[in-house]
Amino acid sequence: MLTHDDVRAAALAQPEAYEASHFDVQDFRVNKKIFCTLHADVSRAVLKFSPEDQHNLLDGDALQRPEDRWGLKGWTYLYYERLDPARLPGLIRLAWATVAPKRLLKSGSQAA
Secondary structure, three states, X not given: OOOHHHHHHHHHOOOOOEEEEEOOEEEEEEXXXXXXXXXXXXXXXXXXXXXXXXXXXXXXXXXXOOOOHHHHOOEEEEOHHHOOHHHHHHHHHHHHHHHOOXXXXXXXXXXX
């Protein structure tokens, strides 16, 4: 079963990713843009995807769209204790790539 620390490690493994805080919620950014938030009080992270990627990834269990304006913009709940651990690196990488600067994507940094 995945833990808070697993999500944190996967987020920080992305090129130029760093940890910060957004309204008292731990977040992970690249180039000052948030790609993941991690809530301490629940087993939930929030990942940033394009709306199309979000639509293709939703599974109704581990990945769910919030029913608000943020959900319509691609922000997606990740209930990581329900997630197959093998999926975590790819989901975090996709969230990172959604907001990463083009120079990182062009340099091949997006390849796992």
